[in-house]
Amino acid sequence: MKREALTRYLDDQLDSTRFRDYCPNGLQVEGRAEVQHIVSGVTASLALVDAAIARGADTLLVHHGWFWRGEEGRVTGFRKARLQALLKHDINLIAYHLPLDGHVEFGNNAQLARRLGWSVEGRFGEQDIGWFGRLPQPTTLAELATSVAAGLGRAPQVIASGASPEQPMHRIAWCSGGAQSLFELAIAQGVEVYLSGEISEQNVHLARESGVPYIAAGHHATERFGVQALAAHLTERFGLTCEFVDIDNPV
Structure with a gap:
């Protein structure tokens, strides 16, 4: 080609x-x-x-x-x-970069939702880069953290609010990579938990004070699946040979 x-x-x-x-x-x-x-x-x-x-x-x-x-x-x-x-x-x-975060099929956010079983209800933030939706069933924070760890192959960092860890959650917002700045906008969508790749210092306090937990699942870990989906599409569409190489990154 x-x-x-x-x-x-x-x-x-x-x-x-x-x-x-x-x-x-x-x-x-x-x-x-x-x-x-x-x-x-x-x-x-x-x-x-x-x-x-x-x-x-x-x-x-x-x-x-x-x-x-x-x-x-x-x-x-x-x-x-x-x-x-x-x-x-x-x-x-x-x-x-951003085009691969936000694409409705091949994007990192879309692929995260597909991999973890979340349904998509809408988007938020500048350029609609943040997503929100529903968990597949009522889920506690501990259960969600376990699911994320299994899906991404690494344990996330969980900043819990004052809410009971056994309280079932239904709605989640997420954005792959370094989307710490979207946390307050995510809370405004009425969700019960927010997930991104990284977390900033000030968002620890916002999670505690808002009652909405923050899950930092890894910048690299949350952005591995979009480029894989896009490459698989190129193989199917054009017959190109595509190999994904995962260079380990703990961040």
């Missing part, structure tokens, strides 16, 4: 121009014109670039790419090492 045809298709599918983002979405580094073998992953770290090279891939498809707004612009040190490895082996880098 031609690189330009693939990037046009992905831009259209993910509606990438709709989002005001912190980085460029789509093709970030140009490699080979013909795409046959894609390695996908969460973040375009040097370890993932090396994995793509070892597997003979021509394209790297990620959620966290490069060229973030406000970061150092000089290509030195680790930035040089990453870019040099990619260019030396003529590998494309394609990245989608």
Whole structure:
């Protein structure tokens, strides 16, 4: 498949121009014109670039790419090492950040809901990046934490409110990654618990004072499934070889 045809298709599918983002979405580094073998992953770290090279891939498809707004612009040190490895082996880098969080089918939020059995009722926040809905059945906080741990393969951090841990919950809001800033807006949706990848200091107090627990399930852990779903779609639609490589990240 031609690189330009693939990037046009992905831009259209993910509606990438709709989002005001912190980085460029789509093709970030140009490699080979013909795409046959894609390695996908969460973040375009040097370890993932090396994995793509070892597997003979021509394209790297990620959620966290490069060229973030406000970061150092000089290509030195680790930035040089990453870019040099990619260019030396003529590998494309394609990245989608917010478009891959918010997509209704392939997005991280959609895939979290599917994996954990939550039904979707609506969205909230700037650019509708937060989601809310219902748990599959009345669930205690301890039961929900156990379910999240099983689904994501790691124990989450749970900041409990003053509510009884045995009180059954029905409605949940969530946003993958570092969506600490959406917590107050999530509470306004009338939910009983909020889940994101990370938590900030001030949100510990908000969880305790609002009565709405906060589950911090891991930035990396909550954002592994969107890029996998997108890559699986490309395999089914175009017959491309796609491999997901999970570079361990405890955060």
